[in-house]
Every structure is written in structure tokens, then in C-alpha cells.
Amino acid sequence: MILLLIALGGAAGSVLRYLIGGKVQHFAPHGFPLGTLFVNVVGCLLIGIFIRQFMNVQTHNHMRTLLVVGFCGGFTTFSAFSMETVGLIEGGEYPRAFAYIMLSVLLCLTATFAGMSVMRMMGGTGHAR
Numbered sequence: 001m002i003l004l005l006i007a008l009g010g011a012a013g014s015v016l017r018y019l020i021g022g023k024v025q026h027f028a029p030h031g032f033p034l035g036t037l038f039v040n041v042v043g044c045l046l047i048g049i050f051i052r053q054f055m056n057v058q059t060h061n062h063m064r065t066l067l068v069v070g071f072c073g074g075f076t077t078f079s080a081f082s083m084e085t086v087g088l089i090e091g092g093e094y095p096r097a098f099a100y101i102m103l104s105v106l107l108c109l110t111a112t113f114a115g116m117s118v119m120r121m122m123g124g125t126g127h128a129r
Contacts, residue, residue: 002065009070017043017075043076047083 017039025035047068054064072079081104088097 001062005062005066006070006073009066009072010074013071013074013076040076040078043072043079044082046075047072047079048086051083 020042021035021039023035024038025033028034050064050067050072054061054068057064085097085100088094088100
């Protein structure tokens with residue numbers, strides 16, 4: 001049942017990410033990823049709302065699984081990153097929060113460049129669409 005809820009929420013989040021991001025991007029200045037930025041900010045707002053809503057639920061909550069793990073995870077993984085970072089900050093773990101932010105941004109950007117480089121070497125197109 002849990003996996004089904006995650007899959008349903010993730011599917012809904014992914015489809016909405018595509019639709020909303022595309023609509024917003026249509027109005028963006030050329031070359032600026034406004035659609036992705038918008039979706040990430042909305043996803044972070046939603047995960048903040050959902051986490052607070054379900055924070056004191058002691059037993060496993062199916063709505064939390066559907067909305068936080070499934071929907072927000074499908075809508076944007078940036079929301080999960082933000083939630084974890086806020087958790088570290090609220091717990092007073094400032095050095096860990098800073099390290100998590102820096103490592104996430106630097107390692108993920110490096111991994112993206114590496115993946116693109118591998119594809120270029122293998123004869124891929126060499127640019128994102």
C-alpha cells in the first residue's frame with residue numbers, strides 16, 4: 001500500500017511539474033529557467049506545509065507518505081533537500097547544514113557536468129534541451 005501511495009503521488013507530482021513548469025517557462029526571459037525555479041519554490045512551500053501538518057502524527061500516516069514522499073518527491077526533489085536542511089538548522093546543526101548545502105550544490109553540479117561530458121565523449125549532442 002505504501003509503495004502504491006508513493007507511486008501515485010509521484011506520478012501526480014511529476015505531471016504537474018511538467019505542466020506548471022512549462023506554462024511558467026513560456027513567460028520567462030529567454031535562457032532563464034524560471035519554470036524550474038518556480039516549481040522548486042512551490043514544492044518547498046508545499047513540503048513545509050505538509051511537514052508541519054503531519055509533524056505530530058505518531059503512527060504511520062498515509063497522507064504524509066502520499067503528499068511528502070510521493071507528490072513533493074515527484075514535483076521536485078529540491079523540496080526534500082530544503083526540508084532536510086531546515087531540519088539541520090532547526091536542530092542547531094549549523095556546520096552540518098552548511099556542509100550539506102555546499103556538498104549538495106557542488107557535487108550535484110559536478111556530477112551533471114561529468115554526465116554531460118561522458119555523453120559528449122560517446123557522441124551525444126553535448127547540450128541540454
